[in-house]
Amino acid sequence: MTTATKRLTTSAMIASFADPGQRTASAPFGHALAALAERDDRIVGLTADLGKYTDMHVFAQAHPERFFQMGMAEQLLFGAAAGMAEVGLVPFASTYSVFAARRAYDFLCLDIAEPKLNVNIVGGLPGLTTGYGPSHQATEDVAIFRGMPNLTIVDPCDSVDIEQAVPQLAEAEGPTYLRLLRGKVPTVLDEYDYTFRLGKAAVLRGGTDVVFVSSGLMTMRALQAAEELAKHKVDVAVVHTPTIKPFDAETVLAEVDSDRLVVTLENHTVVGGLFETVASAVVSRGLGKRVVPIALPDEFLDAGALPTLHERYGLATDTVVAKVLAELDR
């Protein structure tokens, strides 16, 4: 195979979902945590052989004496984080989302969430942010974690969200789960009149025809799709809900309760994530309102190149636009 034809490949774990030429910030989580630790000496960082892959290495370099490499042992990682919190420290413990949610769940539940400890779970590769295949695609992490009492779940859109969230996660008393975006992370929300407030949703833009309710990187796609749809004379509002639990039903339902088309957008399976969170809020309030989900299918996903997979499973901007136009019969 001397003539290497270039085809789209998985390019391992570290695929970026930033668009070509997009503004990005490098390792925003690692830098925010290192900065926070300057002012708060309770902060410690732990990882399970994934420091380099969760931007925890930035913290490790800045505060080597407060960084703990636990080896590839996720149960130990979170059990030990619980122990550290029990003695008054504020741990941030990182691994990939799949291994936090699937491998260590029992330890998170009983050792951390039940005692309401201030342990901050940092999960890399949330949802479909790697083409590596089902072992690394945490398509159901929110579904798993929403069932855990006391846990706050944050699904940031970009580097702005992450930088602003880190100190608030440390400040919040109980446990939190951050759906980490790592490496070169897009910078999007600084163009809006927006600051991250834990537990709060925010209306990023108004619109008269459609309401997008989105979280995580799908807020970036929602904003892009809204601009595209404007060219089709469709006016779209975007409500960003970076905190999935507890959910800011007030802000979201105020937007949903209208005669506009309501669409949820999430980087997660359609089971148990943002769509069902919004749907249950709508039903509980007694609103007879249809909600259209844009989410991953209830399947183990293919491996391959990330852009191909976002296209295939409907998370790409153009597939969002097409779906909305079809819903509106345009």
Added chain:
Amino acid sequence: MTTTRAEKVRDAAYRMRHHILDMGEVQGQGYVGQALGVADLLAVTYADQLRFRADDPHWPDRDRFLLSTGHYAIALYAALAEAGTVPVSELETYGSDGSRLPMSGMASYTPGMEISGGSLGHGLTVAVGMALGLRLKGRHQRVFNFLSDGELDEGSTWEAAMGAAHHQLGLLTAMVDMNALQADGPTKGVLGIEPAEEKWEAAGWFTQRVDGNDIDALLAAFDAAAERARPVGQPSVILCDTRIGRGVPLLETREKAHFMRIDEDEWQLCRDQLTEGHEGAR
């Protein structure tokens, strides 16, 4: 001239290393260093030890080979291509859209893959169940499980190790790639696992440790394990110290990394070095 077992294995390992470089070039990076390191070990397994039918990966009487270290699929695909289970022409789809050969193999669609890979520390637990199940059904197939030194960090590996000894799974053989490397760096800096032999012995296993790039030593160790293999007995483990990038001096001497960077113009050089080394050894 008769070919010895060692020569047959050495030639298989050589061809597998070429397959590994070819697959690595498709991705431009990946687990090439690790795969070159274990080519000898997998060549011994597939060309000398394992009972299987290349054209029928589901043959019920086959020995089972479980790749616990899912990201080593590139090495297993090379062995499966050498064996004839995967067409050599398919290797160039490694890790690409729509391929049956993703970076970690999937039990549901990758030929020759017994378990779905990618999450480490699973293989030995499944191997214990297979060995128990096959014994219950009165069959005498062997079960081989491949794992990495990083997987010795996982509690599940040791749960399985103790379970295998407790249930006297004498037809179970584990091989561990002791390449002294993990994702965040050298194994000894991530989580010390030495003395590894004593740990396996204490868990109740017949334990051998060999140079994993010495084919004669590997054959002797696998033979010793085979000799002891019986339905009720001590499970066997072979700890193999391997050299990352083995067979390609350019990569053997490069800084060790979980994802070894290889530039576009270096692949042909790698292949040339591999070929020269093999011919020089004849």
